[in-house]
Amino acid sequence: MLRFSTTLLLAAACLLASADFPSEIVTTCLVGTVHRLSCDSGVISVQTSMYGRSDSVTCSEGNSPEDIAQTDCSVAGAVDVVKKRCDGKKVCELNNSVFETPDPCANTVKYIQTKYSCLPAIYQVTCEHSLAYMKCDEGQVISVYGADYGRRDQTTCIYGRPDSQFQNIYCSEPSNKVAESCDGKNSCIVRAGNSVFGDPCPGTFKYLEVAYTCLWKHCIIVEPGKPTTLQSHSSDQIFNTMLLFRLCTALLLVASVVSTERAITCDGNRFVQHLNCDNGVIRVQAAQYGRRDGETCSEGRRREQLANTECSQEGTVDVLRKKCDGKKVCEINMNILRTSDPCEDTYKYLETNYTCFPAIRLVACEHSLAYLFCDKGQVIFVYGADYGRRDQTTCAYKRSASQVENVDCLNPSKKVADSCNGKNSCTIRASNSVFGDPCIGTYKYLEVAYVCEYPLFPPEK
Template sequence: MAAFSWLWHSRNPYVVMTAAGFQIYSFSLKLGEAFLQSLSAERATTCDDRENVHLLTCATGVISIQDGLYGRANSETCKEGRPPQQLANTACSQEGAVDVLKTRCNGKKSCELNMAVFRTSDPCNGIYKYLDTNFTCEPENIILACEDSLAHLSCDVGKVILVHESNFGRRDKTTCIYKKPASQVQNDNCLSSSTAVENSCNGKNSCMIRASNAVFGDTCGGTYKYLEVNYTCEASGVISIKGGLYGRADPEMCKEGRPPQQLANTQCSQAGAVDVLKSRCNGKKSCEMNINDFKTSDPCPGIYKYLETNFTCLPAPRVVACQNSLAYLSCDAGKVIAVQESNFGRRDQTTCIYNRPSSQVQNDQCTSSSSVVENSCNGKNSCTIKASGSVFGDPCRGVYKYLEVVYLCENRQSFSDARCHVMKPKCAKAPGL
C-alpha cells in the first residue's frame, strides 16, 4: 500500500485527480514519470502507420481500460526503420487518449480502433508515435428479468456497479416465453435506448429495478418483453488528501527552461495549500482545480513554483434507506465513520418506488444540504439514523424520498493507505513570471 504524489505546471493550469483502480495498481513517481505495475493486465501496442488497427480482445470477460499512451515514452518501441530524430522525444503524450480508449472499448469483448482517431492534434511534431494500451479483462455479469419482474444487480463489498449495456424489449424468441402466445414473442427486434438502468444503478453496490413499461416505456406494443443488463463490478474509492505543497522544495522539479535564480529558494511554501486541497477534493472520486486558486499571495517572489499533492484513494461504502426506514452505517473494529456525502430527497425515479404512485417519484431533483448525518455519525464506529422528515426536514413536499449516504471508514488516528492513480507533472507559474 502506498500514497502518491502529483505535480502540476503552467502549461495546463487545470488539474484533475481521480480515485480509481486501487485494487489493480501500484505506482511509483520520479520526476513526474509514472511507472505502472499491474497486478494482472493485458497490453497492446500498435505502431502508427496509416493503415494499422489497434485491437484489444478478451477471451473471457470484458475490456476495462487501465492506462494508455498515444505518443512516445521510450526510444525502443516501434523504432524499426526510423531515423534517430524521429525517436528522440520520449516525453510525448497526446492528451485525452485514455478517455478515447475508455469510451470506445470499456465493456466490450473486442475493440478495434483506427489510429486516425488519435491524430486530432500532434503532441510532438516529427516524432514517430505509437499507441500503447494497458487493460484488464473484467468478469461480466448478465442479468435477465422477465416483464413485470425485478432485476437485482449486486457487487462484492468495496465495488460498485458499472452498466455497459441494457435493453428492455426482446432480442430472441426463446427467453421469457413460458405460457406466452406465439404472437407475443415473434418480434425479436424490439430494442430500447433508455438509460434508466445506468441512471439508477451506476456507482451503487447493489440495485433493484423493475422490468416494466412504466419504467422503460413500451418500445413495442403487444410484445412480451424482458430486461437484459450487462454490467461489471468496479473498484470504488474516493480521494483523501495526505499532504501538499504550492511553492518549491527542491531545484529539480519543473526546472526545464528556467534560469537558476528562479529555482534557488527551496524553502518556499504557500500557507493553507493543504486546506484548499482537502476542502476541494476530499471524498470525491475526481477533483479538478484551477492552479490560480493557490496564487492568493506569493510566498517567494521571483521563484518558479509547482503544486505537489500526496493523496490516497479510500473505499467508500454507500447506504440507501427509503423514507421512514433506518439507515445503518458501520465500520470494522478500530475504525470510525467519516461521512463524505448525504442527501435526503430523490435523485432518480427508480429507487424506493414500490407501491408508490407516479406523482410521488417524478421529481428527481429533490436534494437537501443537511449535515444531520455528519453530525450524528462522524467519529463513531457504527450509527443508525432514520430517513424521515422529522429528522431532515421536508425538502420537497409530496415526494416519496430516500436517504443516500457515502462514507469512509477511517482509522482513529489516521486514514488507511490505499492505491491510486498518478498523473504527469504540471508546474505552476509564479505571479509575474
C-alpha cells in the first residue's frame, strides 16, 4: 500500500487549487441574441472575452466581404464586464447590450466570444433577511469566486411570498462585499439584506448567491490567471503528488462509468419513464417494451394478461437511444413505443437499463457557434445532440415569453456526430440552416454531449 506524508498531501491540495482546468469557448453571432455560459459542475471563471471582430471567418455566414473586413475591432473592457456578471455562477446569460459603450466599428458585423473554465466550488444561496455562513476545515481559508444579490429566476426563495415579489428576474447584481469581508478567513457570516448590498429592485424579495472555495494557508495565492506555486516541496514530491492526483482522477472516472441504473414503467397512456444522471450523461444499454416475467407490473391484472413472458417489441432500444443518449435527463411517454403491438392481450411495461457516462456537455443558443475540442492526440466522439427547446429557462435572457413557451420541440440530430466524430476540434452553428426548424417562432438552442478519446488507430506521421 502507498503511504503519503502530510506534506505530500498538502502539496496535492495546493496542486489541485492551481490545476489548469479545461476551458470552454462560446461564440455568439447575431446582435441581441443570448450569449450563454454554463457549468454542470463547479462555477464559471472567465478567462477572456471579446465583443467585436478579430478575424474574417468567425460568424461570416450570410455577410458581405465589406461587413467582415475589419478584423481589429473590439470593445475595450469587455472581459471585465463579462467577469463581473458571470464569475462564480453556474449559469450566466447576457447579450451585447451589457457592454454599454460606443460602437468601435459601426459598419462591421460583430460577435461575442468568451473563453472560460469551470472551477470546483462551494455554491450557496441565502434568502433575504437570512445569514450566509461560510466555513472551511481547520488550516484552510475562504476564497470567494463571486457573489450576487438580487433575483434572476422565479423559483428561488419564493415559499409563501406573493407573486408580485418574484416577477422581476433582471435585478441580480454582482458585489465585492462578500470577498472583502470573508477572503482569507476560516469562517465568515454575511447578512443577505439591503443594508449590506443596497436594494437593486425595491419590492422584489431577493437572495444572495455566493461561490467560494477553501484553500490551504500554505498555498501561495496569486492574481487570477497566474499559476499558484508550492512552498517547501521538492520536485520529486510534486511529481509523486501529480501521480497520486492522476490515479485518484482515474479511479473516480471508473467509478462514475460503472454507475448503472434501471427504470421500469408500467404501460399507460399518460405514464412517463424518467431517466436521470446527476453526474455524466445517459447512455442506454438495453431497453424492452413488452413482458418477460409474470411479476413485473402485475398488480390488478388478470392472470391471462401476464401469461406471455416472451413478448417484446423490436427496435425499442434504438428508440430510447435516439431520444436519450447524451442527455442528463430524458422523459419518454409510453405512446411513442406503440407503433405496433407485439402481444395484444398482454399487459406490457418498459424496462430500461442505462449508464451515466462522464462527458463534456455544452449548450449553444440559436445563432451561436458550438465549439468542440479535445487535447492534443485525442479525438471527439459525440454521444448525442439535440436542437430545439425543452425548458423555459435555457437561453431565455431578454427573450419574449412567446419565444420560450414551447418546451416540447427538442429534436435529436446526427449532424454534430457526422461533422465532428474523429476530429480533434470542430465548430458547428446552432441554427435552422443546419438543423431545420422544429418549432417556428421559438428561440432554440443546441445541446451536445461528447467525450475525448484516443483514436484506436493513431494517424500516421
